Amino acid sequence: MSEMIRLDNVCFDYEADEHPDSCQGIIKNISLSIEKGTFVALLGHNGSGKSTLAKLMNGILLPNSGKVTVEGIDTADEERIWDIRRRVGMVFQNPDNQIVATTVEEDVAFGPENLGIEPSEIRRRVDKALESVHMSEYKTHSPSQLSGGQKQRIAIAGILAMEPECILFDESTAMLDPHGREEVMAQIMRLRREGMTVVLITHYMNEAVFADRVIVVNDGEIALDDTPAKVFSQVETLRSLGLDVPQVTHLAHLLAEDGYGIRRDLLFEDEAYGELSALLKK
């Protein structure tokens, strides 16, 4: 597999001018490589630097030292910054603050228009992107008439219309009701099936369990980086980092603590059901 995003000894601080050589800012010497087509969940308590890390990945922020590359292109390369942002799209938390135009289709067209694409090709991409998020019938609606989940789907369509290789979701489900959250998660799962590289920042552990890889950030450093099963089975460590674990994992953890012979790396209910019924039969 080839590499999508790579960080080499990246240091970053918003007030870097004050102490230029130290690496004690918001991001502290992070090295990291994300393979194409993987689904990465990025966890960490509030203010741990997740959003900052995401913004480093598409050149919205540039590292103070170290290097970030997207498919081999350095984000510090001013000439190719648009190439990078096209490849790595970003969906934010507040659906209202990322919709630019007054109708749904005009908004989805915003990205491709900025890229200077032919009008007929923009039309094709907009129709395709709206279709894939099941919002075609709302084409001419004004964004203010839509629900939170629908607005977030429009935001996703707006990124898809740029035909990116990777999408970063920065707590894109955090402001939605349970139904809206499901809508957006369904889109994320579909994108992943279609081979998109996905980085999902979230506080919902039941969203993170679907990832291929979970990275836990703590105060600008990577604390854990492994498969969801391996990460979530470390209940105590996660607790000390200010994070929850999925309910199923928590239950397994409590049972194991009590001396029952149950696996600690359970993530899904059906897994737990199998284990528990085996345990009860004994």
Add this chain to the structure above:
Amino acid sequence: MLKDITLGQFFPGSSPIHRLDPRVKLVLVVLLVVLIFSAKNIFAFSFLVLGVISLVLLSQISVKVVLKAIRPILILMLFTAIINLFWTKGTGDPIFALGFIKVWREGLVNALFMVLRIVSLVTGTSILLTYTTSPIALTDALERLLKPLKVIKVPVHEFAMMMTIALRFIPTLLEETDKIINAQKARGASLDKGNLIDKVKAFVPVLIPLFISAFRRADELACAMECRCYRGDEGRTRMKVLKMGEIDYLSIVVFLVFTAVLFFLNTLPTSISVR
């Protein structure tokens, strides 16, 4: 509570006027204003009124709506009429005299024509522009029409973008204002009691959160726009290309013929004309 005011006065529809290219409409409106002020005699004015009436009929906008547009300027019309009526000095004998108040025939004609002008002006512009063109189409048309001004460093695109974003965020901010008002009321704030100064003071706790939130929104929106490769209008294309069609050319021809007829009517000899 607060309705979607981004549409402004726009009534969506599919009449021939709705379907005109917004650029053509903008140019025609400017020319129409000039035309309205070139009408000089009773023939030209009658023809003009006829033209405006056919515009209304073509647009399929109800007469009620048009009358509504005229209502707010009734006072202005009355004022103009009175000034023209009493301040126009005519030749010959006044047709009405009471002490120092004298009304000449010319004053009567001037007053009538001024009122007709104002009515045509308001009806013509609202039918051609505000009622049948969405604000966003207007913004777009303005950006494209004023493009040549970029040569002399007028930030045409930036203004258009500002307009678009303002139109986009007006409903969002109105909704938010509503929420903040309710939140402050729930905390016991009384926003509509007392004298004017009290009311203004009471609005401070509404405005401050609104401003803070608006700045945060602006910051996030700017970031989202950068993520979507926005870099001003350099290298930017548009999905919707405005293209003039048959109906646009036809309307231009009709307008030119109309203008020619009106100027011809202006030359006809009559005593009922503007001095």
